[in-house]
Amino acid sequence: MVASLLFSCLFLTCWGGNNNGNNMANFQLNDDVLGLIVFKSDLQDPSSHLASWNEDDVSACSWRFVRCDPATGRVSEVTLDGLGLSGKIGRGLEKLQHLKVLSLSHNNISGTITPSLALSNTLESLNLSHNTLSGPIPTSLVSIMSSVRFLDLSQNSFSGQVPQNLFQNCPSLHYLSLSWNMLEGSIPTSISRCSLLNTLNLSNNDFSGNVDFSAIWSLKRLRTLDLSNNAFSANLPSGISAIHNLKEMLLQNNHFSGPLPDDIGLCLHLKRLDLSDNVFTGPLPASLGGLYSLTFLKASNNLLTNELPQWIGNMSSLEYLDLSNNQFAGSVPASVGNLRSLTYLDLSDNKFVGGIPPSLASISKLSFIYLRGNGFNGSIPEGLFGSLGFLEEIDFSHNELAGSIPKEIGLLSKLKYLNLSWNDLHSEMPPKLGLLQNLTVLDLQRNSLYGSIPEDLCDSGNLAILQLDGNSLNGDIPDEIGNCTSLYLLSLCHNNLSGSIPKSMSKLNKLKVLKLEFNELSGEIPQELGMLQNLLAVNISYNRLTGRLPTGSIFQNLDKSSLEGNLGLCSPLLKGPCKMNVPKPLVLDPNAYNNQMQRNDASSSSIPSRIHHHKFLSVSAIVAISAAFVIILGVIAISLLNVSVRRRLAFVDNALESMCSSSSRSGSPPTGKLILFDSRSSSSSSSLSSISNPESLLSKASEIGEGVFGTVHKVALGSSQGGLMVAIKRLVTSNIIQYPEDFDREVRILGKARHPNLIALKGYYWTPQMQLLVTEYAPNGSLQAKLHERLPSTPPLSWPNRFKILLGIAKGLAHLHHSFRPPIIHYNIKPSNILLDENCNAKISDFGLARLLIKLDRHVMSNRFQSALGYVAPELACQSLRVNEKCDIYGFGVMILELVTGRRPVEYGEDNVLILKDHVRVLLEQGNVLECVDPSMSDYPEDEVLPVLKLALVCTSQIPSSRPSMAEVVQILQVIKTPIPQRMEMF
Template sequence: MSTTMLLLLVLFSAAAALSPSSPASAAGIAPLDDETLGLVAFKSSLADPHGALSAWDAAAAGAAGPCSWPHVQCDASGSRVLRLSLGSLSLSGAPLFRGLDRLPSLESLSLSDNNLSGPLPPGLSLLPRLRVLDLSKNSLSGRLPEDLGSLPSLRSLDLSHNALSGPIPDSLFSGSTCSSLRFLALAANRLEGPIPSALSQCSLLLNLNLSSNQLSGSPDFANLLWPLSRLRALDLSRNALSGPVAEGVAMLHNLKRLHLGGNRFSGPIPAGIGLCPHLDTVDLSGNTFTGAIPYTMQWLSSLSFLSLSDNKLSGDLPAWIGNLTALRHLDLSGNELGGAIPESVGRLKGLHYLSLADNSLAGAIPASLSDCAELAELRLGGNGLNGSVPQGLLDLGLEVLDLSSNRLVGTLPLPESGKLSRTIQSLDLSSNGLSGVVPAEMALFFNLRYLNLSWNGLRSQLPPELGFFRNLSVLDLRRNEFFGRIPGDLCDSGSLAVLQLDGNSLSGSIPEEIGNCSSLYLLSLSHNALSGEIPVALSMLKKLEILNLEFNRLSGEVPPQLGMLDNLLAVNISHNRLVGRLPVGGIFRSLDRSALEDNLGICSPLVAEPCKMNVPKPLVIDPNEFNHHGSGSGSGGSSTDNSVDPPAPRRPMHRRFFSVSTIVAIAAALVIALGVMVVSLLNASARRRLGIMENALESICSSSTRSSSPAVGKTVLFGPKSSLRTGDLVSAESLLSKAIEIGRGAFGTVYKSSIGEGRFVAIKKLLTPDIVQYHEDFDREVRVLAKARHPNLMPIRGYYWTPQLQLLISEFAPGGSLQARLHESVDEPLPWSSRFKIALAAAKGINHLHQSHRPPIIHYSIKPSNILLDEHCDAKVSDFGLARLLPKLDKHVMSSRFQSAAGYVAPELACQSLRVNEKCDVYAYGMVVLELVTGRRPVEYGEDDVAILVDTVRGMLEQGSALDCVDRRMGEFPDEEVLPVMKLGLVCTSQIPSSRPTMAEVVQILQVIKTPTVVEGMEPF
């Protein structure tokens, strides 16, 4: 039923109630007033599944009117509605503000934390006394209505956590609203474009939150924000804002909280920040700030939260950091800070969180850190710290201790007090030089969930006490010198999810008790000396996703029950002594050759070894050996032959139980067994020598490279640590399998990989022979690409490097690629609105690569398969700048590298006299635009000819029939948008590079095509 009909029914009921003959009038019930009618009309636009507003009934309003209804507050006289508090009531539908204009005294309207959807309707300007409007945490979409700026009394406006899009209108700050506004929150939407300059007129603003949007540009802080001298909280984090932050921040002398993290701000941190005496929170993380930490920050005596992580700050860690005695959270990780950790950090008595990870710090860990009695989380990994772990540090009540990837030596430290045993939850001492044994006392760490001691020199048997960790989820002991058997009670707790024991000297069989690890999803036991058969008990691990058993001495057949593990995504059983058939189900139907090779006789067409079945052969005995008499009659018999042969000489009888062939076979088996024993001894000796050489090489490399360089084979992650953790990507190489392959490109193969809890990442396995072979070069180039952050770029989250294997880790796009949606998908074809949105988003992403980096990052391989879509069909450009990883970059290399991208390669790449530049990307982008409009591929091969898309479109445009080549599958489309976009595609694909526009011009043209009235004085394209 429409809202108009509901209003008519309400008015009809009201008229009936007011009529002299109505029962209500006769009974003396007060007639319904305007406010009652208004609230009933407003309620009619909402769906109320739990009946929270069921009492809002016009027929039962009573003499008190709506003031007796729940969630309604009136003035002291009980005659005027002042506040509507409708938050968290599960209301849904598209809200209409009709009826609220009948509430002339309404001051506060809250509909937060509901399920409201649709565009934000106009009509709020009819509430002249409205002071508070809270529509946060809903699903409202569309643009901000223009009349939001016409509320003369509005003090607080909260529209955060919705799906609002488009630019922030200037009218919001240039109207009457701005003169009274104190609180403005538009966070966690999809707003884009620059921050309006009119914002500076809101001189009474106290709290401004525009975080988690897609705002871009370089704000003029001096004229835009610094004049807001009353500001107490400023949050512009997680946008795409760029440029320097100008001096003058000291004008915000009332500022208490400053959040600029997750943008592209550059240059030095303004020194004036130390002149804001009331600051208690400063977050500048995730930018590209350079230079030293301003010395003026030591004057921020009230500062309790400071995060400067993931920038390019340099210089020594200042000793004055100890002056900030109010600090509880200090994060300086992911920079280029050097020197030693100053002893003054011990003066931070209230410090709860400290991270100095991924810098270039050296020297010993200061013993004064043990004075930070409140410290719960300490992260110093990825530096060049040496010496041993201070004993006092272990007597703190730490919950997280990360000292990985340093140069620490000595034995595993143990606390003298029991405080750490009760509190520690995550302990990472990997990639150091620790030696000795794993002490049994570690079993007292009852709350430990993550234990990583990999890449050290620990040498002992695995202590059976490891099974006492009742909460342990991740156990990583790779690349040590552990020997002996795997304890059978390792999984007694039942909580273990990741078990990695690769690269040790473990022997014996895999214990049957492994089946008790019911939570296990990753089991990696490769590069050991395990023997015996693969236990059937592995089939009890229903959550198992990754199984690595390569480079052991396992024998027998693979248990067929493993084929019933539905969650198994990757298996490697190569380099063992396995025989027989593989399981017929699950992942085993599509295993790669490399996962099976070098066994004794696995029955699979993928391997070259002959198939051998594990069936015992019977003992063959020669029956003739037991025939002791001749074939004639016995000595007492008669014969028809009269002649009698002389009797043969009688030989002594020797009973022979085996034939000659059996004896030969047994002898050969003995020789082979003896040979295997000799070879095994030689291999063991060689492996010991190889381990010694690897340790020596590793120490040489660690001493000759930067202290922050990761150990060989270690996963390196970029960006915010909360979005992806190293623990999510244990043993990156084990995540690869053809079973999860999702595509192949010019640089390698892409895999979709689960990291648990329903999360996925995309892993690109690079073509190693063609990529730079030195880790320092690889790290430098990938870090440049990882700094390219934009809402329309698929961010690189990390990498994994060894000389033989290089992986790039990025986010996974659940919507697939544009290539799949245009040409391969059976789903509903993309409508024109989505295609235009994709074209504009891709242009913004490419423009960011060209404009925001010096030298510019050239994509080189723009095509639909490299334009990925998220769940909202928002486009993100991927695989950008990977040509930087090539050891030699020239036109011929690029031409041969991208010969598979026929139609997208600019023609000048075939000419030796022209330089590869941004215009090559513009050409490829133009082809994508034409592909979006027509739905055709750039080059289509027929039986007798080849159709070139750009020539076809240009010819039909010249003939006046351009609309005939538009993809009809997308349904209705506006001619006034499709034709200009088609022309733009043709201009971008001009044969002459200088005739093509820049990507900045492309973005501007597309914005004009969509809203031609926005840019005045510009001719329609």
């Protein structure tokens, strides 16, 4: 191919030098051929889509995906969308000097775009979206902006700031999308020069700072403005009404604040307005009432106040209205019933009071209605559900509703989600719920429902969540419960249910959570329940159950709090005798009956006594022999395992080295060079700058933390170009891998661990005397600082943020444990290694750094023990120092307790030492566990905090095998959170 290209070049040169006129046209045609062949040589085409591109052709006009201008015969369009191409964008495109359309979207083209790439100034449309291009936006694009009408660079990994001069000359630009990249900084004010712009999409980047809205408002042709999912801040000034044709304005998930501009409703063509997840304050502007064309309005998660105005009913085209999680008060006006096109209504988590407006029955198209978390009272309006035949989801939970559940609810054939929990509804279970073939979530907990559980409740077979706890239901659990084969959560606790647990529950193969505590259930637990292999959490405490626990599943690992209150259960965790359903029960301790069994006389009791004594010794002997046998097997297994582990480690090292050798690097990493990994592929890296004096970056003033593995510094790289803020960890030199090839291999393996809840490892610096790790910088500090070093003027972490942090840590650890073979173990889970971004999302740092050690020597491990007091799993105190995933899970359990209680894992008093996990366990057994919740949290849901504490105690079990996996922990946390249908898909 190379020889052929050289031949073509020579041929063209000779032809061009000895001919003119018509032959010059032939030269130009071959110029297009040459350019496209060179461009093709930089691509991989696994499906041979470009097979027709032949270098021997005189013209490219007959090639697939290529069009020519019939007037000039020159290539004018190259459209290669969605062909599965990979490789890079080469300079062959520079030959196409009459190109008007270049579209390479939805491929796997990667790498950076050469800054000097000079595309034709005739280009009108450039689409590079949905690839994996990285690096900065090339300044060479400035030269084509005078002609470009359409520019789409979205869905890539472009980073850095947008060139300030990119929009200096953009008279023709109609469409601009830079969304879904990693761009930062501010919007160039020169954007105002693009006077014909009608679509501006900068969403889903890392843009920050104030927005010059005066420049945006000057774009009078603008129809779509999307700045969502960034970190922009500023107030919205008036003047938006100048954009007469604006149809969509999407500002969600930023830091915009202040009141909404009064003239926002004068953009009469607005159809979609999303202001959610900001800090907007004050009332809704009255001008919004004039937006008769608006179909979508979302302003949730702000600080909007006042009553919902009567004019809300004037927005007659609204199909979607979400004002949830604000501070609206008063009653909901009856005019809301005028929104006849509405399909989605969410007024949740405000301060609304009064009754639910009966006028809602007029919105016949309504499919989703959420009113949870307000102060609505009175009865559910009669006939409301009978008029809303399209309802799919209903959430009236956490209000003060009374009366009965309307019977017509059983006629809602499309209903999937029904949540009326945490009210004061007083009635029997509504009939005909079994006819709801699509119902997947039924949550009626914490009401005053009475009567029995309907036998036809599970006739549909689609029910996934059934929560009836905290009512006054009585009677037996019907055998028909076994028809609920899709259930993954069944909660019937805190009722008056009696009878036995039906064997039919063994058919619930998807069941993950079973809560039956605080009832009057009796008899033995069906052994068949041991076949439910998906069970993650079970509570059967405070019933009248007897006999043995089922073998298998989770039952053998239940803690005391899940079993206590059943005087007849057989478990070493419970005091007192157990009652077996056998003719002559074996009683090991007759005194536990409090002398209720009296001996008739000495002669008659002697024989049974001897028999019991004989049986007791037999059992003890069997237990002792079994234990000795298990110990012997354990010693043998450990010896064999040590040999196996050595061989396996050698194999893993060889495999990893082989895997890493396929990366783009050649030879050993250069010493004294900063190696930064590509944003999407950690196997490809580039030396961005030579560091001649690393100490200059790591001053004492820049130090922000110190740990067992080294000190951490906050550093701005490339400050002359705006600066990339990173964290640099200077590793301790003792015991660190000293061979550059080995260091490079291990760091690259850690660099592959990319997850939203992990601090990204961006690269490293290596010399024999100094090793540095370059990581993502988290601007919100550590969890340690938020919990234990908080200033009095700083508000405490709220429960939603604490739960979000816990779930984020769990997801990050699950990724480390389950996405790598061998798994990546953190070794050092504690709050100082949990960092927080600007949105309070958890980012785990320092994971897997022990991979960089020559060995886990006693010095390093003992230092780690001292620095992580209370987080270290008990099994690590032995000489073998066997570290595995269960050790991380133990530390995570301790961190749960620390987040919920606000206390340190070990606290020293004047006369005693408080071990947090033991303290919480005692309070749980006494029924006073909520006393340990952090008092700085003024408001928290008990139905979430309590199971989270129980999960923590399971994670900190003394027996490693009793601890759940991190994947199971993630599932349990997702179940604990109040379920919504969008979360059901993960089950």
